[in-house]
Amino acid sequence: MNNKTLLLTLSFTLGTLFTNAQSLPEFQWEEGIGTPDLSWTAQVGAKTYPEGKIFQAADYGLKNDSTRLGTAALQKAIDECHRSGGGTVEVAPGYYRIGAIYLKSNVNLHLSQGTTLIASEDIDLYPEMRSRVAGIEMVWPSAVINILDAENAAISGAGTLDCRGKIFWDKYWTMRKDYEKRKLRWIVDYDCKRVRGMLISNSRHITLKDFTLMRTGFWGCQVLYSDQCTLNGLKINNNVGGHGPSTDGIDIDSSTNILIENCEVDCNDDNICLKAGRDADGLRVNRPTENIIVRGCIARKGAGLITCGSETSGCIRNVLGYNLQAYGTSSTLRLKSAMNRGGTVENIYMTQVTADHVRHVLAADLNWNPSYSYSTLPAEYEGKEIPEHWKVMLTPVTPKEKGYPHFRNVWLSDVKATNVQTFITAAGWNEELPLQNFHISGIKAKVNKAGSIIFTEDFHLENVRLQVEDGSRVEEKNNKNAQINISYENNMEL
Numbered sequence: 001m002n003n004k005t006l007l008l009t010l011s012f013t014l015g016t017l018f019t020n021a022q023s024l025p026e027f028q029w030e031e032g033i034g035t036p037d038l039s040w041t042a043q044v045g046a047k048t049y050p051e052g053k054i055f056q057a058a059d060y061g062l063k064n065d066s067t068r069l070g071t072a073a074l075q076k077a078i079d080e081c082h083r084s085g086g087g088t089v090e091v092a093p094g095y096y097r098i099g100a101i102y103l104k105s106n107v108n109l110h111l112s113q114g115t116t117l118i119a120s121e122d123i124d125l126y127p128e129m130r131s132r133v134a135g136i137e138m139v140w141p142s143a144v145i146n147i148l149d150a151e152n153a154a155i156s157g158a159g160t161l162d163c164r165g166k167i168f169w170d171k172y173w174t175m176r177k178d179y180e181k182r183k184l185r186w187i188v189d190y191d192c193k194r195v196r197g198m199l200i201s202n203s204r205h206i207t208l209k210d211f212t213l214m215r216t217g218f219w220g221c222q223v224l225y226s227d228q229c230t231l232n233g234l235k236i237n238n239n240v241g242g243h244g245p246s247t248d249g250i251d252i253d254s255s256t257n258i259l260i261e262n263c264e265v266d267c268n269d270d271n272i273c274l275k276a277g278r279d280a281d282g283l284r285v286n287r288p289t290e291n292i293i294v295r296g297c298i299a300r301k302g303a304g305l306i307t308c309g310s311e312t313s314g315c316i317r318n319v320l321g322y323n324l325q326a327y328g329t330s331s332t333l334r335l336k337s338a339m340n341r342g343g344t345v346e347n348i349y350m351t352q353v354t355a356d357h358v359r360h361v362l363a364a365d366l367n368w369n370p371s372y373s374y375s376t377l378p379a380e381y382e383g384k385e386i387p388e389h390w391k392v393m394l395t396p397v398t399p400k401e402k403g404y405p406h407f408r409n410v411w412l413s414d415v416k417a418t419n420v421q422t423f424i425t426a427a428g429w430n431e432e433l434p435l436q437n438f439h440i441s442g443i444k445a446k447v448n449k450a451g452s453i454i455f456t457e458d459f460h461l462e463n464v465r466l467q468v469e470d471g472s473r474v475e476e477k478n479n480k481n482a483q484i485n486i487s488y489e490n491n492m493e494l
Contacts, residue, residue, distance in 0.1 A: 111159025
C-alpha cells in the first residue's frame with residue numbers, strides 16, 4: 001500500500017468511525033415503563049486520529065528476523081514520529097520479536113497485513129511500573145504495547161500481536177497449586193506477575209482498530225483511567241496453545257466514554273469486562289467506569305459476553321450493548337461483586353442478542369467466588385513482613401456497609417438463545433440488599449434448567465418464553481414487587 005492509498009483509507013475509516021458512533025437503532029424494551037435515557041451515547045469513542053507523515057519502521061533498523069530483538073528499532077521510529085509532530089509508523093509484513101513498546105501522542109502504529117509482532121518470553125524486557133491490576137494499584141510489568149499518558153494515538157492494520165503467553169500461564173498454574181495448599185488463593189493472581197497484551201492508561205482519544213491480539217500472558221487489552229477510546233474490529237484469541245488463566249479479552253477499568261464495536265473475542269475469562277477497582281483500594285481511588293457502548297461484537301469461549309465486575313468499587317454505570325452474539329460463552333450478561341467491594345452497578349442496557357451453548361442468559365450475584373473475593377492472612381504469616389500489595393489486599397473496608405455493592409436499573413431484551421444450561425441465576429444478598437429494578441423482556445430460549453431469582457425488588461420478566469428440557473420452573477424466593485410472567489413451551493420455534 002502506498003502513502004496516498006493509506007491516507008485515503010485512514011480518512012475513510014475516520015469518517016465512518018466518527019459519524020456512526022452516535023447513531024442508534026430503535027430498541028424494544030419492556031412495555032409500559034418508558035424509554036431509557038441514552039443521551040450519553042453521543043459522546044462515546046475517540047474523536048481525533050493521528051495524522052501526518054508516514055515513517056517506515058525498517059528505516060530505523062527494524063529487521064524481518066524473529067531471532068533478533070527489534071524493540072529498540074521500533075521504539076526509535078515511534079519516538080521520531082512523535083518528535084516530528086505525529087503521523088504513522090508503518091511496520092512492513094514480516095516477523096519481529098519485541099519487548100515492551102511505548103506508543104506516544106499523535107502516533108499511529110500501523111501493522112500491515114502479514115505483519116506479526118512476537119512478544120519475547122523474557123520477563124526482564126517488560127520494565128515494572130506503577131499500575132492497577134485486578135482492582136488494586138501496585139507495581140507490575142509493562143504490557144507488550146503500552147499507551148501511557150498519551151492523547152490522539154492509534155494502533156491499526158490487519159497485522160497480529162502474538163504475545164506468546166503460555167510461559168506465564170504455566171507459571172500461574174504451578175504457583176496456584178502451591179498457594180492453595182498454603183491458603184493463599186486470594187493473592188496468587190497478584191504475586192504471579194504476568195504480562196498484559198496492551199495497556200491504555202491515563203490517555204484520551206485512543207483508537208485500536210482491525211488487528212489480531214493473541215495468547216496474552218494475562219489480560220488482553222486493558223483500558224485504565226482513560227477517556228474517549230474506540231476499539232473497533234479487534235480479533236482477540238487467547239485460547240491458542242493452552243488454557244490461559246485470567247486471559248480476559250477487553251477490560252475497561254475506571255474509564256469513560258468508550259466505544260467497543262465489531263470485535264471478536266475468544267478467551268478463558270471475561271470476554272468484554274467493565275471494572276472499577278476492588279475493596280479498600282478501589283474505594284480510595286473511587287473512579288467509575290461509565291458511558292460504554294458495546295455493539296456488533298461476537299464472544300466465543302469465555303466467562304461473559306458483557307461482564308460488570310467483580311471489581312465494582314468506583315461504580316459502573318451507563319452501559320449499552322446491542323447487536324451481539326455469544327457462542328460457547330458462560331453468560332450473555334454477567335454482573336458480579338462481593339460484600340467488601342462496594343460501588344453501584346446501574347443503568348445497564350443490553351438488547352438484540354443471539355446466543356448458543358451458553359451457561360446463562362443472565363447471571364447476577366452480589367457475592368461472587370468467595371475463595372477469590374476475600375483476603376485472610378494465614379496464622380503462619382502473622383507478625384512477619386509481607387509484600388506491600390498483600391497489605392493493600394488485607395486492608396478492611398470500614399464501616400463494613402461501605403463495602404456492600406448495589407445492582408439496579410438493568411434492562412435486558414430481545415434475546416434468542418439455544419442450548420442454554422440455566423436460563424437465569426439472579427441473587428441479591430438479603431432483604432436489605434436486593435437486586436433492584438431489573439427488566440427482562442422479549443426473551444426466547446431453549447434451556448436445560450430454568451434457574452432461580454432470589455432476594456430482589458421490582459424484578460420484572462415480561463414476554464419471556466422458555467423451552468425447559470428438565471421441566472423445571474424458575475425458582476422464586478424473597479422477591480418484593482416481582483412480576484414474573486414466563487410462558488413455558490414445548491417445541492419452540494426461534
